[in-house]
Amino acid sequence: MSLRRTPLHALHKELGGRLVPFAGWEMPVQFAGVVSEHFAVRRQAGLFDVSHMGELRVTGPEALPLLQRLTPNDVSRLVPGRAQYSALTTDSGGFVDDIIVYRRGEESFLVVTNAANTARDLAWIRERGGTAAECVEDLSDETALLALQGPRAPAILQTLTDLDLTTVRYYRFAEGEVAGVPGTVARMGYTGEDGFEIMVPADRAEELARRLLDAGASEGLVSTGLGARDTLRLEAKMALHGNDIDEDHSVEEADLGWIVKPDKGDFIGRDALVAQREHGVTRKLVGFELRDRGVPRHGYPIVVNGEPFGEVTSGGHAPFLKKSLGLAYLPADACEPGQAFEVVIRGRPVPAEVVPTPFYVRPGKKKKKKKRAAAAAV
Amino acid sequence: MTPDDLYYSKEHEWLRLEGDGSATIGITDHAQQELGDIVYVELPDPGSALEADDVMGSVESVKAVSEIFSPVAGTVTAVNDALEDAPEVVNSDPYGDGWLIRLRLDDAGSPAATMLSAADYDKHVASEAD
Numbered sequence: 381m382s383l384r385r386t387p388l389h390a391l392h393k394e395l396g397g398r399l400v401p402f403a404g405w406e407m408p409v410q411f412a413g414v415v416s417e418h419f420a421v422r423r424q425a426g427l428f429d430v431s432h433m434g435e436l437r438v439t440g441p442e443a444l445p446l447l448q449r450l451t452p453n454d455v456s457r458l459v460p461g462r463a464q465y466s467a468l469t470t471d472s473g474g475f476v477d478d479i480i481v482y483r484r485g486e487e488s489f490l491v492v493t494n495a496a497n498t499a500r501d502l503a504w505i506r507e508r509g510g511t512a513a514e515c516v517e518d519l520s521d522e523t524a525l526l527a528l529q530g531p532r533a534p535a536i537l538q539t540l541t542d543l544d545l546t547t548v549r550y551y552r553f554a555e556g557e558v559a560g561v562p563g564t565v566a567r568m569g570y571t572g573e574d575g576f577e578i579m580v581p582a583d584r585a586e587e588l589a590r591r592l593l594d595a596g597a598s599e600g601l602v603s604t605g606l607g608a609r610d611t612l613r614l615e616a617k618m619a620l621h622g623n624d625i626d627e628d629h630s631v632e633e634a635d636l637g638w639i640v641k642p643d644k645g646d647f648i649g650r651d652a653l654v655a656q657r658e659h660g661v662t663r664k665l666v667g668f669e670l671r672d673r674g675v676p677r678h679g680y681p682i683v684v685n686g687e688p689f690g691e692v693t694s695g696g697h698a699p700f701l702k703k704s705l706g707l708a709y710l711p712a713d714a715c716e717p718g719q720a721f722e723v724v725i726r727g728r729p730v731p732a733e734v735v736p737t738p739f740y741v742r743p744g745k746k747k748k749k750k751k752r753a754a755a756a757a758v
Numbered sequence: 759m760t761p762d763d764l765y766y767s768k769e770h771e772w773l774r775l776e777g778d779g780s781a782t783i784g785i786t787d788h789a790q791q792e793l794g795d796i797v798y799v800e801l802p803d804p805g806s807a808l809e810a811d812d813v814m815g816s817v818e819s820v821k822a823v824s825e826i827f828s829p830v831a832g833t834v835t836a837v838n839d840a841l842e843d844a845p846e847v848v849n850s851d852p853y854g855d856g857w858l859i860r861l862r863l864d865d866a867g868s869p870a871a872t873m874l875s876a877a878d879y880d881k882h883v884a885s886e887a888d
Binding site: 409410413414415416607673674677697699726 | 794798816819820821823842846
């Protein structure tokens with residue numbers, strides 16, 4: 381099977397990107413190097429090509445009821461111009477995929493999916509959506525997606541657009557021109573930094589990428605690859621479908637219960653997720669740090685007193701925090717920070733412990749409001 | 759440039775004869791480039807006896823872990839402890855400060871019979887790229 385290429389393939393080669401197979405696509409894993417790209421995004425800015433991701437347009441009178449039925453988050457709460465993190469859930473509350481739902485108008489939505497899952501998602505939507513799924517259109521081939529991420533991203537992007545980016549707050553988007561290219565500019569990302577995801581027609585993507593790289597050069601903007609994207613998202617504890625979340629792990633188990641809104645009415649997986657919320661889950665996704673040298677990686681076993689205790693779902697050396705970090709499902713009664721266990725790294729048990737997440741929070745980011753119950757207890 | 763005074767393995771290790779029956783071993787510039795940013799180096803304990811082609815340690819980059827094979831038989835006399843805190847030196851100076859281990863050779867003869875010259879190693883790398 382030949383690998384698919386994004387509209388920026390030629391530019392990646394020109395810029396010295398190292399291209400590797402990823403989810404059926406030929407994608408740049410790195411340009412200058414994963415660590416330097418990681419630091420560029422934490423300190424200045426990086427430009428990622430994420431055109432391999434899928435884009436589905438959902439329009440018409442059936443659009444809202446269809447998305448309400450397929451996803452756990454409450455799509456009716458979205459006003460046009462806002463987006464939400466959500467999922468396509470199975471009957472048992474697992475992830476067919478994790479997705480972002482944009483509301484463009486009363487009856488107009490856009491769903492962004494993971495590259496490896498787009499075909500599966502479409503099949504799932506058609507299978508479970510019935511005739512209502514006729515309002516879903518796959519725009520993936522004609523759509524490119526660029527992610528401009530890092531503290532300098534707003535300043536760089538503002539030089540190329542008349543959109544007032546100060547009004548495009550987190551998980552909002554605006555439609556307009558960037559460097560003369562019509563597109564959708566959404567404030568979000570997968571790095572733990574401020575930044576934007578910019579959706580444009582595939583045939584204008586290279587032009588836009590060149591203009592962004594030119595405009596950002598003096599601000600320290602560099603081309604960044606999927607290697608840095610993975611280390612950045614791990615530091616920010618953002619789940620990766622296929623590693624940390626899948627059909628066999630539920631939204632509640634993945635510690636993403638905040639996207640489950642049972643009060644909105646029925647949706648696929650509601651009964652299972654409500655039951656888990658009421659009775660608790662048996663395992664939960666947590667973050668951990670190694671207490672000795674080594675690098676934990678996806679699939680490494682976790683043991684306590686030599687007995688199986690879990691498995692690493694994502695792991696690696698975190699360049700900015702300079703620690704070996706990972707995510708793992710552990711028994712729900714053993715998820716508190718400080719919980720000790722061992723990760724077996726090629727036969728060698730290495731001590732580790734559960735730590736609070738996200739591992740990395742960018743400077744100046746507002747802390748989440750404390751839970752009411754905790755405040756009342758004081 | 760691949761240094762002319764070293765011997766090379768097809769698994770991308772280099773070996774320098776020190777002239778006193780010992781040899782220094784590291785990974786090649788090509789190997790460190792392929793691995794990318796190195797974040798962790800695992801080395802054997804001094805005193806370990808290694809056979810040719812034994813796994814003597816591993817080098818991990820942000821992307822992958824790669825096992826390192828001893829190209830010859832011998833006993834480990836020293837390991838590069840500096841890599842514990844600065845594994846990135848393997849990237850910046852693979853033939854110098856980024857060396858991995860030193861060992862006393864079991865066979866004081868030349869490793870030329872089993873290892874590659876710089877020119878042959880370059881050909882090997884080129885053939886792998888095809």
